[in-house]
Amino acid sequence: MSRRIVVDPITRIEGHLRIEVEIQDGKIVDAYSSGTMVRGFELILKGRDPRDAWAFTERACGVCTTVHALASVRTVEDALGISVPPNAELIRNLMFCAQYIQDHVVHFYHLHALDWVDVVSALKADPKKTSEIAQSISNWPKSSPKYFSDVQKRLTAFVNSGQLGIFANGYWGHSAYKLPAEVNLLGVAHYLEALEWQKEIVKVHTIFGGKNPHPNYLVGGVPCAINVDEASALNAERLAMVGKLFDDAQEFVEKVYLPDLLAVAGFYKDWGAIGGGLPNYLAFGDLPTNGYNNPASFKFPRGAILNRDLSKVYEVDGKDPLQVEEFVSHSWYEYAEGNDKGKHPWVGETKLNYTGPKPPYEQLNVDQKYSWLKTPRWKGNAMEVGPLARLLVAYASGREDVKDAVTGALKALNVPVTALFSTLGRTAARGIETKLIAVWAKEFYQQLLTNIKNGDTRTFNNEKWEPETWPAEAKGVGLSEAPRGALAHWIVIKDRKIENYQLVVPSTWNASPRDPKGQRSAYEASLIGTPVKNPDQPLEILRTIHSFDPCIACAVHLYDEKGKYIHQLNTV
Numbered sequence: 001m002s003r004r005i006v007v008d009p010i011t012r013i014e015g016h017l018r019i020e021v022e023i024q025d026g027k028i029v030d031a032y033s034s035g036t037m038v039r040g041f042e043l044i045l046k047g048r049d050p051r052d053a054w055a056f057t058e059r060a061c062g063v064c065t066t067v068h069a070l071a072s073v074r075t076v077e078d079a080l081g082i083s084v085p086p087n088a089e090l091i092r093n094l095m096f097c098a099q100y101i102q103d104h105v106v107h108f109y110h111l112h113a114l115d116w117v118d119v120v121s122a123l124k125a126d127p128k129k130t131s132e133i134a135q136s137i138s139n140w141p142k143s144s145p146k147y148f149s150d151v152q153k154r155l156t157a158f159v160n161s162g163q164l165g166i167f168a169n170g171y172w173g174h175s176a177y178k179l180p181a182e183v184n185l186l187g188v189a190h191y192l193e194a195l196e197w198q199k200e201i202v203k204v205h206t207i208f209g210g211k212n213p214h215p216n217y218l219v220g221g222v223p224c225a226i227n228v229d230e231a232s233a234l235n236a237e238r239l240a241m242v243g244k245l246f247d248d249a250q251e252f253v254e255k256v257y258l259p260d261l262l263a264v265a266g267f268y269k270d271w272g273a274i275g276g277g278l279p280n281y282l283a284f285g286d287l288p289t290n291g292y293n294n295p296a297s298f299k300f301p302r303g304a305i306l307n308r309d310l311s312k313v314y315e316v317d318g319k320d321p322l323q324v325e326e327f328v329s330h331s332w333y334e335y336a337e338g339n340d341k342g343k344h345p346w347v348g349e350t351k352l353n354y355t356g357p358k359p360p361y362e363q364l365n366v367d368q369k370y371s372w373l374k375t376p377r378w379k380g381n382a383m384e385v386g387p388l389a390r391l392l393v394a395y396a397s398g399r400e401d402v403k404d405a406v407t408g409a410l411k412a413l414n415v416p417v418t419a420l421f422s423t424l425g426r427t428a429a430r431g432i433e434t435k436l437i438a439v440w441a442k443e444f445y446q447q448l449l450t451n452i453k454n455g456d457t458r459t460f461n462n463e464k465w466e467p468e469t470w471p472a473e474a475k476g477v478g479l480s481e482a483p484r485g486a487l488a489h490w491i492v493i494k495d496r497k498i499e500n501y502q503l504v505v506p507s508t509w510n511a512s513p514r515d516p517k518g519q520r521s522a523y524e525a526s527l528i529g530t531p532v533k534n535p536d537q538p539l540e541i542l543r544t545i546h547s548f549d550p551c552i553a554c555a556v557h558l559y560d561e562k563g564k565y566i567h568q569l570n571t572v
Contacts, residue, residue, distance in 0.1 A: 002029075004363060005535050008036070010545055012111045016552035017511060019523070019545060020364055023532055028541075031520070031527035032366045033511045035373035035552055038332065042350040045501040050076045050493050051465075053501060054217045057489060060503070063551050064482045066099045066205060068503075069217040071478040071489040074292060076219045079476025079493055082465075083291070085458040088221035090448040091208050093287050094242065095215065097441035098204035101249050103483040104387075104434040105257055107549045109187075109194040112427065115543045116264050117179060117187035120172040123159065125185035127152055133182055137259040142193065151189040171537040178267045187264065190256055201249045207238050221460030226452060234459075239452075243445055250438040261431040262412055265424060272415050275423030275544035277526030280381050281305040281389035282509070284316065284479035284486040287440060299440050300390050300481055301397045304378055308421060310396040316378070318477040318488055321346070326374040326504065330366075330513035332356060333374060340516040342377065345490035345502035346475055366513075373552075375512040375521065376504050384522040385485025385509045386548055387429040388420065401439075405432045423526070426547040467496040482506050484549050507552050523548065 001024070008018035016037050022030040041060055045053055054072035058065045070092060077084065084092075127148035134143035158164050167188075179187070202212040208224050209215025216223045227233035285295055285302030295302045303313035317323055325342030328335055334353040335343060343349065355369050364370040377383070394402040409432050410417060419425055451457075464470065474493045481487060485506030492500040510522040520528075523545060532540050 001025075003535055005538060006363065007538060007541055010542065011550045011552065012114075012546070017545075017550050018364070019527075019541060020366070021527055021532075021538075021541060023535055026531055026533070028527045028530045028532060031524045032364060032370060033373075033513065033521065033523040034364055034371040035507070035511060036371075037552075038352060038354075038372040040350070041503060042348070042501050045498050048498050049467075049496075050079070050491060050498055051219045053489075053491065053498065054219070055214075057503060058214050058217070060505075061551060063213070064099065064103065064484065065213045066095050066209070066215055066217075067480050067482040067487055068489075069215070070096065071480040071487050071503075073217050073219045074478030074480065075476045075489040075491045076478075076493075077292075077476070078478060079474040079491055080464050080470055082220050082461060082463065083293075084221050084461055085456075087226065087448060087451055087456060087459050088461075089288060089292070090444050090451070091222045091224070091459065093444045094246075094441060094448070095205055095208055096287060097437050097444065098201050098245075098249075100437050100483050101253065101434055101441070102198050102201045103549075104430050105194055105253070106198050107430065107483075108257060108261060108427070109191045111549060112546045113187055113191060113260075113264070114167070114170055115539065115546055116177070116268060117191075118172055118174070118177040118184050119155070119164070119167045119170060119188055120159070121177065121179070121181045122152065122155055122185035122188045123181075125152065125181035127185065130182040130185045130189075133263070134186055137263055138255045140255040140259075142189075148185055148189055151192065152185060154192075155188060171539045174537055174539050175533055176539050179264065183263060183267070187260065190260055193256065194252075197252050201245055204242055204245055207234070207242055218460060220462060220465055221458075224459060226457040226459055228452065239449065243442075246438070246441045246445060250442070253434050253438050258431055258435060261428065262409075265413055265428060268424060269413065269415055269419075271424040271543065272419030272422045274530055274540075275426070275526045275547060276421040277528070278382055278384045278520075278522050279306070279308045279421075280378075280383045281392050282316065282378050282383035282385050282486050283390045283393040284318070284481055284488060285390075285393075286479075286481040287444075299436075301394050301399065302479070303393045303397060304383065305389075305392055305396055306381065310392065313393060313396045318479050318490070323379055324376060324488070324504065325380075326376045326502075326508075327515045328369075328374055329516040330369050331371050331374050332369050345477075345488070345504060346492055346500065348490070348500065348502040350502070369513075371511075371513040373508050373512045374504075375515045376509050377515055377519075380517075382515065382519045382521050382525070383486075383509055385506050386426065387433050387483075387485075388426045389485060390481060391429040391433055392420070401436060402432075405436055423544045423547045430549070470496055473499075484551055485509060507550060510548050511550060511552065523550075 018034040020032045054069040057072045058069040128145040130148040131145040205212040205215040228236040285298040287299035290297035321344040332354045478489045490502045512521040
C-alpha cells in the first residue's frame with residue numbers, strides 16, 4: 001500500500017522547507033523537496049555599488065551571515081583584481097572558524113540532537129548513573145550527580161507546568177529512540193549548557209567585525225585597525241580575548257560536543273547504512289594559508305568526487321561556464337531561452353514564474369514546477385555539499401590531519417569507512433571538522449600575533465578602491481564554504497554598478513528539485529529507502545534531512561510585488 005505524507009515545515013531553524021514522500025511497505029520510495037518562499041537578493045542588488053553588496057547578501061540569513069559577506073567581498077575583489085593583506089586573510093579565517101564552531105555545536109544540540117534524544121525519557125533517569133556515564137567519557141567539570149539532578153528538576157518543572165517550553169515539539173516516546181534514560185538526561189543537560197556557551201564564541205565577530213550576527217566586512221581587507229596600545233583599535237586586550245575565546249571553544253568541543261556525539265552515535269550505528277543518497281560530493285574549499293588565489297594552500301581543499309571514488313579528486317573552476325549551471329525546469333522561475341537549459345551564474349536570470357497551487361493545498365504538483373529553489377549542477381551532476389563533502393574531498397586529497405581525524409572517529413565508533421556515506425556519517429563529519437577547525441583557529445591566531453610582533457599591522461589594501469580605477473566592465477566569483485556547504489557569489493559589474501549578481505548557496509545544491517533529466521538533488525535522493533515506522537510521526541525523515549542542517553533563508557524570501565511582507569510560517 002502506498003501513502004504520501006507531507007512534513008511542512010521540517011526545519012527547526014527556519015520554516016521555508018517542505019518535504020513530501022511516498023511510502024510503500026514501510027520505506028520511502030520517492031521524495032520531493034520544496035523551498036516554499038521566493039528568493040530575491042539578485043533583484044535587490046542590481047544597480048548598486050559593488051562594494052556594498054556584502055552588507056545586503058550577509059542578511060540573507062541570521063545564522064551563516066559572515067560567510068555570505070566573505071563570498072561577496074571575494075567576488076568583488078576577484079572582479080577588480082584586488083588582493084588583501086595577510087593580516088586581513090588571517091582575521092577573515094578566524095571569523096570563519098568562530099562561525100563554524102558555534103554553528104556546528106548549535107546544530108548538534110539544538111537542531112539535530114532531539115531527533116535522537118528523547119527529552120521526556122530523561123525524567124526517568126538516575127542522575128547518579130548519568131554522572132558515572134559523563135565522567136567515563138570526559139573530564140568536563142559539570143558532571144556531578146547533583147548537577148544532573150538539578151537539570152532533571154528543571155525539566156520536571158517544564159513538564160509539570162503543562163508546557164515543555166523549548167522542548168515542546170517532538171515525537172517523545174517514539175519507538176525509534178534507543179538511548180537509555182541516563183544518556184537522554186546527559187543530552188538535555190548539555191543542550192542547555194550549549195545554549196549558554198554558544199553566545200561566547202561569536203564575540204570573536206564583535207571584536208573583529210563590530211557586531212554579531214551581521215559583522216562588518218570590507219572589500220580589500222577587514223574593517224579593524226591593529227594598534228596594540230590604542231583603546232579604540234584591535235589592541236592587546238582584545239587580541240588576548242580572542243585567544244581565550246578559542247581556548248574555551250576548543251575545550252567545549254573536545255570535552256562536551258565530541259564525547260556526546262560519540263556516545264549518541266554508538267546507539268544508532270544502523271544509521272550508518274541509511275540516508276546515503278547521492279554518490280557525488282562538491283567542495284569549493286576555504287581557509288587560505290597563502291592567498292585566496294592559491295587553492296592548494298586551503299585547509300579545506302577545493303574539488304569534486306564522483307561515484308564515491310576517493311582515488312580521484314576533480315578540479316573545480318567557478319568561472320568555467322560548463323561546470324556550474326542552474327536549471328529551472330522544476331522551479332518557479334523562467335529563462336528567456338527555455339526552461340530546460342542551464343545557465344552559468346554570470347548570465348543567470350531571476351525571473352519569477354509561479355505556477356503552483358494556491359494555499360491551502362494538500363500536495364505539490366511535482367510533475368511540473370514545485371519549488372522556489374533553482375537546481376544547480378556541476379558538469380551535469382547532482383552533488384551533495386556540506387561537512388561530509390568537505391571531509392571526503394580533504395581525505396581523498398591526502399590531507400594527513402583530516403585522514404587521522406576520520407580514522408580515529410571510525411575506530412572509536414567501530415564502523416567501516418562506508419558508514420560515512422549516510423545520515424550518521426554526515427553528522428559525524430560535522431563533529432570531526434569542528435575538532436579540526438578548533439585546532440586550525442589557534443594556528444591562525446598565533447600567525448596573526450607573530451605578524452603583529454614583527455611590525456606588520458596592515459589590514460586593508462586601498463588599491464583599486466576608487467571606482468575611477470575600475471574597468472568599464474568586470475566580472476568575478478567568490479567561492480567559500482558555508483557551514484552547510486559550497487557557497488559562491490557571482491557578479492557582473494558594468495559602468496561601476498552591479499549589472500548582475502547571483503548567489504548559489506548550499507541549500508540550493510542540496511534542497512533543490514529535480515533537473516530536466518529527472519535527477520534528484522541531495523535531500524530527495526537521501527530519503528530513498530529510509531524506513532518509516534510510523535507515518536504519522538515521521539521521525540526518520542527528520543533525522544536524515546536534519547543531518548544536512550537545512551537552513552533555507554539564504555535561498556528563499558517572500559514579499560508581494562510592492563515589497564510588502566506577506567506571511568511567516570512557524571517552525572516545528
